[in-house]
Amino acid sequence: MFSQKLIALLPDLASYILVVNEGSFTAAAKKLGVTPSALSKTITRLESALSVKLFERTTRKLVITQAGQKVYDQSVLMVNAAQQAVEVSQSDHAEPSGSITVAAPEAFLNSVLQPFIAPFLQQYPEIQLKVRAIDGDYDLLNLGIDVAFKLTDTPDENLVMKELGPTNLVLCASPDYIRDNGLPTSPSDLEYHDCLYLAEVDRDNIWDFLKDDDFHTVTVAGRYAINHSQMRLSGVKQGLGIGIFHDFVIKESLDDGSVIPVLPDWTIKSNYHGAIALQYAQTKYMPARLRVFIDYVARELPSKLIK
Incomplete structure (x- = not known):
């Protein structure tokens, strides 16, 4: 052989x-x-x-x-x-042990995954987690990632995927900003507003909207652009403009009224919306430590997501 x-x-x-x-x-x-x-x-x-x-x-x-x-x-x-x-x-006679390298977008780590880390490590004291905040597209194999959380409607077809739930993008602003600048009634109105965007790649200030069969693309501008979700949210709350956030990032702020939705009848199209996908390489023999982590997340996390 x-x-x-x-x-x-x-x-x-x-x-x-x-x-x-x-x-x-x-x-x-x-x-x-x-x-x-x-x-x-x-x-x-x-x-x-x-x-x-x-x-x-x-x-x-x-x-x-x-x-x-x-x-x-x-x-x-x-x-x-x-x-x-x-x-x-060793798996039949030993407690799951060893290191797992996990990757997820920064916003997802902060808002969703972080509360699950300590309970998991307490339940499995022989496992070590290495968690990396990685946004965008990347190759798990080359980066040494065991399992990745991706926010996408186009998961990697070469990897196994467990869909944990949906995620949508929400456009919002502070009540003070809307009072002083008016409420946009169509995507094209955003051209006349200050908007906070990621500024990671050239197209980050080009926003796509869909309602029924009506598709709009608008180029936005603003005085503040940042690729950190919590800092961007803080800017929106302080009246610096209109921003886009994942629903799990903005839920608490919507509930307490510190921000209000803008153009809620429109769907925001992006590479970062669709499913919350848990992805990992196909293997015949999965390490016990990876199996228990995947099972733990698949069992515990969906109930905490926005329905």
């Missing part, structure tokens, strides 16, 4: 993964307990065996080649599978 050549390459492939992850031979060699020159010879031997160039070496940094990226992606799958084989052999 396995050739001797392949078996001989396995340690070199594992070393290669570490070099890519660490970004240098020096850092990877330190973790492996070898010299940088010895590790460099290992990678050269691997390149010769595979007949590909894995890195473009410069005096300042390592740049992975296109072929090197493909080798890396497959090698990570191999090492993960080996790790899972070890874990599954």
Whole structure:
């Protein structure tokens, strides 16, 4: 089933993964307990065996080649599978343990996921959570993410998805701002208002609205743009303009009247609306620690979401 050549390459492939992850031979060699020159010879031997160039070496940094990226992606799958084989052999007689790396958008972490972290860790004292705030699109495999929460209507088809519930975007402003500037009655009115937007990419100030078959795109402007949801919400409450928020971020402020909805009959279209999706790589042998985390979130979180 396995050739001797392949078996001989396995340690070199594992070393290669570490070099890519660490970004240098020096850092990877330190973790492996070898010299940088010895590790460099290992990678050269691997390149010769595979007949590909894995890195473009410069005096300042390592740049992975296109072929090197493909080798890396497959090698990570191999090492993960080996790790899972070890874990599954222990899962029947040990409490779930080990590290889980979780990624989620900043707003979702603050408003929804944060209250579940401590109870989960208290229930499973042998598990460690590494939580990373990541917005936008990204590759779980390359970032070493075990499970990701994504707010999207186009989940990654290459990953397993558990839909935890829907999420919608809400346009709102403070009562004082509306009193002083008037209430917009159509998306085009927003051109004459101060609007708070993310300012992460060029299109963040272009907002799309849909009502029945009526579609409007409007370019907004304002004196304050920020990609931190709570700071943006604070700006809206202080009368700096009109902003867009996920329903789970704005619910409490809507309930207490510190903000009021704007154009509530219109649906805001965005890459960040649709489903709250829990995504992770397909695997035959899922580590026990990951299984209990996914089960815990899928059981506890939906009941806390806005219906």
